[in-house]
Amino acid sequence: MxxxxxxxxxxxxxxxxxxxxxxxxxxxxxxxxxxxxxxxxxxxxxxxxxxxxxxxxxxxxxxxxxxxxxxxxxxxxxxxxxxPPIGDMSAWVDYRYWLHYAEGSLMPLLVMQLVFSQIPKQSPWLIKPLAKGISDTVSKRFLAPQLKQHLNFINQHLLAQGNFAGPWPSGADIQMSFPLQAMAAVQSLEKYPAIAAFVSRIEKDAAWQxxxxxxxxxxxxxx
Known part of the structure; x- marks a missing residue:
């Protein structure tokens, strides 16, 4: 078991x-x-x-x-x-890439975003303005542009392929589900319709339900 x-x-x-x-x-x-x-x-x-x-x-x-x-x-x-089916090398390349990309490239940015958003809340009141200034600067100059680049990249792949690799849901789709659901929980995906559709598809999936x-x-x- x-x-x-x-x-x-x-x-x-x-x-x-x-x-x-x-x-x-x-x-x-x-x-x-x-x-x-x-x-x-x-x-x-x-x-x-x-x-x-x-x-x-x-x-x-x-x-x-x-x-x-x-x-x-x-x-x-x-x-x-x-x-993916055995022998479909193109699908397997995508499958392996997205399986590792989720935690290797995307999640570190989301974790940093969460950490920096919490710094002002957890700081002593005397330094809250300074902490907020640092947090906002890091978010605006580094995290936001990086996340935008990644979301555009993901959205373009989903527009072209429908999912990340192989039959629905593949291990790559499942691995990518958490970071995209996490983002959907804290921000609008209006600019990324393919990602929004992917998250909606998860929620309608019988196994997910x-x-x-x-x-x-x-x-x-x-x-």
Whole structure:
């Protein structure tokens, strides 16, 4: 039996989506964030030394990191599902690229955006104006232009292809779901219609709806 160690308000929702898409049985082990720090509880370190989510256990195997988990589940249980057809090298190149791009290129920008947005809120009142000024400058001069470039890039790919790679939903679609859903939760995607359509498609997906029924809707830290 696969056990999913699922932290609320985290990236593990997409692992549940893959499991539902593959129609696999699994047990959901839920962890709550600390109300003040929003960090994962120390009990997760009993499962994996870093105490992060998502992490799954499957027999003798403990697998952490979303991309590694997706690879493991698709290769062990996919039977051709949620991945490009064998021999379609173009689709496989896209599949591997987006599987790694999500955490390697896009998520660091989103995490930085979250961190800098919290700095003024967490600063002592005496330095709040200074902290806000620094945060706004970093956001305006670095983060916003970078995110705009990435969103245009993603939107163009989705306009051309419809999804990220292979049949819907592929492991690449599932990996990319979290950062795009996270962005949709905090900003308008009016300028990026293909991304908005992708997020809407997730919400209408039968496997995703089963995730919501079982684990609740996806929410973000601070919400």
């Amino acid at each position: 696969i056990h999913v160690h699922h932290l609320e308000k985290s990236r593990s929702h997409r692992i549940l989506w893959l499991l539902e898409a593959l129609e696999l049985d699994y047990e959901l082990v839920v962890y709550q964030r600390d109300g003040k720090t929003q960090q994962a509880p120390d009990s997760l370190k009993k499962i994996h030394p870093l105490g992060k989510s998502p992490v799954i256990t499957d027999g003798d195997f403990t697998v952490a990191e979303s991309g590694a988990i997706i690879d493991y589940l698709v290769q062990r249980y996919g039977q051709g599902r949620c991945q 089963r995730v919501v029924e079982r684990a609740g809707p996806l929410t973000m830290p601070g919400q």
